[in-house]
Amino acid sequence: MPATAADIRKKEKIIQRVFLIIAFSSLFSLFLIALFIFIEGFPMIMKVGLKDFLLSTRWSPTRGHYGIFAMIVSSFWVTIGALLFGGPLGLMCSIFLVEFASARWRAIIKPALELLAGIPSVVYGFLGVVYLVPLVRDYLGGPGLSLLTSCIILGIMILPTVISISVDALVAVPNSYREAAFSLGGTRWQTTYMVTVHAAKSGIITALVLGMGRAVGETMAVIMISGNALKIPTSILDPIRTMTSNIALEMGYASGMHRQALFATGIVLFFFVMALNTIATLFARRKAIK
Amino acid sequence: MPEPLIKARNVSLEADGKPILKDISLDIFRNEIFGIMGPAGGGKTSFLRLVNHTFRGSNVKIEGRLHVLGEDVLSDEVNPTPLRRKVSMVFATPVVLPMSIFENLVYGLRIQGIRDKSRLREAAERGLKAAILWDEVRDRLDKPAQKLSGGQQQRLCIARAMALSPDVLLLDEPTSGLDPISTFRIEEALKELKKRHTIVLVSNNTKQIARVSDRCAFFLMGELIETGKTSQMFTVPREKKTDDYIAGRFG
Ligand SMILES: Nc1ncnc2c1ncn2[C@@H]1O[C@H](COP(=O)(O)OP(=O)(O)OP(=O)(O)O)[C@@H](O)[C@H]1O
Ligand SMILES: [Mg+2]
Numbered sequence: 001m002p003a004t005a006a007d008i009r010k011k012e013k014i015i016q017r018v019f020l021i022i023a024f025s026s027l028f029s030l031f032l033i034a035l036f037i038f039i040e041g042f043p044m045i046m047k048v049g050l051k052d053f054l055l056s057t058r059w060s061p062t063r064g065h066y067g068i069f070a071m072i073v074s075s076f077w078v079t080i081g082a083l084l085f086g087g088p089l090g091l092m093c094s095i096f097l098v099e100f101a102s103a104r105w106r107a108i109i110k111p112a113l114e115l116l117a118g119i120p121s122v123v124y125g126f127l128g129v130v131y132l133v134p135l136v137r138d139y140l141g142g143p144g145l146s147l148l149t150s151c152i153i154l155g156i157m158i159l160p161t162v163i164s165i166s167v168d169a170l171v172a173v174p175n176s177y178r179e180a181a182f183s184l185g186g187t188r189w190q191t192t193y194m195v196t197v198h199a200a201k202s203g204i205i206t207a208l209v210l211g212m213g214r215a216v217g218e219t220m221a222v223i224m225i226s227g228n229a230l231k232i233p234t235s236i237l238d239p240i241r242t243m244t245s246n247i248a249l250e251m252g253y254a255s256g257m258h259r260q261a262l263f264a265t266g267i268v269l270f271f272f273v274m275a276l277n278t279i280a281t282l283f284a285r286r287k288a289i290k
Numbered sequence: 291m292p293e294p295l296i297k298a299r300n301v302s303l304e305a306d307g308k309p310i311l312k313d314i315s316l317d318i319f320r321n322e323i324f325g326i327m328g329p330a331g332g333g334k335t336s337f338l339r340l341v342n343h344t345f346r347g348s349n350v351k352i353e354g355r356l357h358v359l360g361e362d363v364l365s366d367e368v369n370p371t372p373l374r375r376k377v378s379m380v381f382a383t384p385v386v387l388p389m390s391i392f393e394n395l396v397y398g399l400r401i402q403g404i405r406d407k408s409r410l411r412e413a414a415e416r417g418l419k420a421a422i423l424w425d426e427v428r429d430r431l432d433k434p435a436q437k438l439s440g441g442q443q444q445r446l447c448i449a450r451a452m453a454l455s456p457d458v459l460l461l462d463e464p465t466s467g468l469d470p471i472s473t474f475r476i477e478e479a480l481k482e483l484k485k486r487h488t489i490v491l492v493s494n495n496t497k498q499i500a501r502v503s504d505r506c507a508f509f510l511m512g513e514l515i516e517t518g519k520t521s522q523m524f525t526v527p528r529e530k531k532t533d534d535y536i537a538g539r540f541g
Binding site: 174176177179180181182183184185186187190194195198199 | 342344370371372374375378379381383385386387388389397398400401402447450451454
């Protein structure tokens with residue numbers, strides 16, 4: 001029996017509903033996660049006080065001190081440091097890929113980067129401990145397990161994020177810009193940094209910000225190479241403990257207030273990442289308007 | 291006869307195995323406006339791009355000799371960057387760079403390392419006046435160039451090339467997006483500019499070629515049908531095809 005128009009319309013309706021439900025379920029799970037973090041963590045922040053929670057450096061849950069300031073500072077510096085290492089490197093790499101590399105190089109480097117993104121973070125941490133930590137200890141001093149080591153490893157880990165997004169941004173720059181710049185007597189390099197990178201600016205900033213988001217959230221590798229000392233680092237060779245490592249290290253045995261304090265740390269991280277994503281979206285949108 | 295500024299001898303161009311220009315030989319002299327006309331796809335733009343050294347690629351095959359300012363631009367040794375500073379091209383579709391009007395104008399100077407503010411301003415003003423844009427934009431030089439109208443953008447591209455004071459100015463259909471009044475004023479400006487520059491003007495508009503050029507060429511399907519003094523080509527053309535085209539019988 002041939003399908004009537006009404007039948008088809010009904011089928012379309014059903015398909016539409018199904019997809020709507022699927023789309024909502026992902027939104028819903030995000031909502032649930034946020035909800036649980038807040039239910040678990042928020043009362044604790046109220047009890048301790050926002051100021052004592054965020055701005056005190058004393059973290060000893062057994063004695064009832066729940067200040068995470070040292071970890072916030074550590075997370076902050078490790079994120080900035082990762083950006084300092086991975087940002088320029090990633091940017092240079094994407095400029096090379098888009099503006100200078102031949103098709104053959106591109107065919108080699110692109111899959112290599114995807115592989116880099118696929119390596120489990122525990123492997124990065126392991127490599128860091130085995131090779132980088134002794135190197136830092138022997139040549140620069142300190143325990144080796146340090147802010148510097150974490151920044152270098154995280155800098156490498158954010159490369160795939162930074163590169164893939166800034167490559168997209170550079171590729172999106174119309175070729176006519178480059179031709180116009182060449183025709184005014186520009187060299188390839190002048191055209192790249194004065195016109196192409198300029199035109200791709202918002203996309204590149206988005207790439208850097210999302211790379212930071214990746215760095216702030218990384219846990220496993222950081223636990224392995226950062227030393228996990230609970231204090232504000234005074235030099236790049238000091239060991240650090242970030243918010244994420246603290247949650248992962250202590251959740252196994254935490255209970256009661258302590259457990260709630262870890263969830264509360266999650267709330268802070270949640271805002272951290274949300275702020276970064278908002279910044280990235282704002283820059284991406286600014287480009288769209290242009 | 292003086293030595294020509296641009297001298298093409300048996301220039302042929304192929305891209306993807308398809309012939310684009312066939313055996314072109316012509317001379318362009320100092321301080322003249324040389325018009326190139328012909329129907330779409332005839333190879334006019336391609337010729338300009340050869341002169342400006344922007345028609346390159348692995349799929350491109352070039353033969354013959356093309357001397358520009360005494361240098362053979364078809365040889366592999368030529369360095370395109372200094373050449374393009376002396377031979378400026380304005381594309382048919384205006385492409386303003388994503389920066390302010392002023393920065394667009396002085397881009398070509400900045401990349402030559404010129405920093406002197408007054409010199410940059412002076413060049414920008416000279417370019418804008420030459421392209422008859424000065425009065426419209428003098429108060430908003432720091433605004434994004436992309437906010438200008440299409441016709442203004444086109445004149446900005448001409449102004450940008452003029453700011454460089456090039457020896458040769460290659461104009462690809464510079465008035466295709468302009469109203470008759472602006473077109474007229476650009477044409478007047480070109481006649482003024484040729485006192486100091488040499489201009490190669492590609493146009494679909496035969497009347498424009500007749501109005502402003504001193505000598506001209508007629509390109510048809512990649513072939514140079516005829517070249518000579520404009521006054522002669524438009525009154526007593528040697529070739530029947532030229533006569534037909536000028537009279538609007540085809541193309
Ligand atoms: N890079 C290229 N690769 C292959 N073919 C090309 C390339 N550039 C131009 N062509 C071809 O060369 C021919 C001549 O093009 P050209 O742009 O020079 O014509 P034109 O005379 O400027 O035409 P119009 O008046 O439409 O601007 C066209 O058939 C075009 O498809
Ligand atoms: Mg053309």
